[in-house]
Amino acid sequence: MRLDEITLEDFRNYASQKVTFDPICNVICGENAQGKTNLLEAMVCLSTGRSHRTRADRELIRFEQEGYRLEGSIHTRNRDFASHIEAGFGKKKKITVNQVPVKAAADLSAVLNTIFFCPEDLQLIKEGAAARRRFMDSSLCQLRPRYAAALSEYQRLHEHKTRILRDCADRPDLIATLPDFNLRMAETGAILIHYRSRFVRMLAAYASAAHNECSGGKEQLSIQYKTVKTVIDPFGDHKLLVMQLLEHQRAHHYAEVSSRQCLSGPHKDDLEVVIDGLIARSYASQGQTRTAALSLKLAAREIHKEIIGEYPILLLDDVLSELDPKRQEYVLNRIGSGQVFITCCEEDRLHSLLKGNVYRVKNGVVTRQ
DSSP states (O other): OEEEEEEEEEETTEEEEEEEOOSSEEEEEOOTTSSHHHHHHHHHHHHHSSOSSOSOGGGGBOTTOSEEEEEEEEEETTEEEEEEEEEETTEEEEEEETTEEOSSGGGGGGTOOEEEEOGGGGGTTTSOHHHHHHHHHHHHHHHOHHHHHHHHHHHHHHHHHHHHHHHTTTOGGGGGGHHHHHHHHHHHHHHHHHHHHHHHHHHHHHHHHHHHHHTTTOOOEEEEEEOOTTOSOTTSOHHHHHHHHHHHHHHTHHHHHHHTSOOSSGGGOEEEEEETTEEHHHHOOHHHHHHHHHHHHHHHHHHHHHHHSSOOEEEEESOGGGSOHHHHHHHHTTOSSSOEEEEEOGGGOGGGGOOSEEEEEETTEEEEO
């Protein structure tokens, strides 16, 4: 899988730009706020249909412009594809693959997969549960179209139920609508738990091996999927999971009405990362935290390879400059397979460690060096 060429029109700070890439390694250097991250963001959009930085397409449109266009030339499964996104212009967002409209943005993932890694992700272990859920969702939405559809539906139901709980003090009649929403959330939530539990099982195996190697065999990492307490076995069948989720909802009914918040469901799921028997979020050192975060991201890349048969495109946004030489070497030794894009500041001189195309970004203009 590789991205051969990308075209950006009025996307972020890019007016009009076409760039052709090396099939293996691409180093994108330049000073801060010149457009390096925006270029990688465009690649994420071509793989998921949306930005990882904002949910609003209007924020992606260049200042004082009406809309943006993205196009990518992609080679995967021994075939060539052209993915196209057009948003704004007073029209509904348009997404096509080989000029054929796609039904959902997630269908772009059938063509292009990406693993995005930025300095903020180095604190993935220490952050709240929401960050780790986004990490799971990012991979699963690309790997499993059914998961992406279920997640979108669950988020819609969750937002609607939250509005009901918020307004029921003034409109008690709304309470009568909760059972229907609870059932639908349980049915959809069971799908999320099904996929998340299996993803975490694979993640735990790959991340444990990666962490052990990066730490020189000195540390052992384990990962456990944490969902609602009534779900005894997240690998259970769908009907059982639905029943257990409904049980948890019933137990929290009065607390939800009182707090006006949705307290029950897989929207509160988490990953528990443990290093040498201690919960990493509470006890891990900065070095352990970074090694564990690296392990999770690289493990996700291996899962993509196992499921789809090709490595996803790896996007490293100013990550290497945040790592010590040992961890830099560890990452660089694992990006030989598959295409990789690495951004860095010019003064980092990291491109001297890598073989491939080097590009310079200045004021939204990309030139090859």
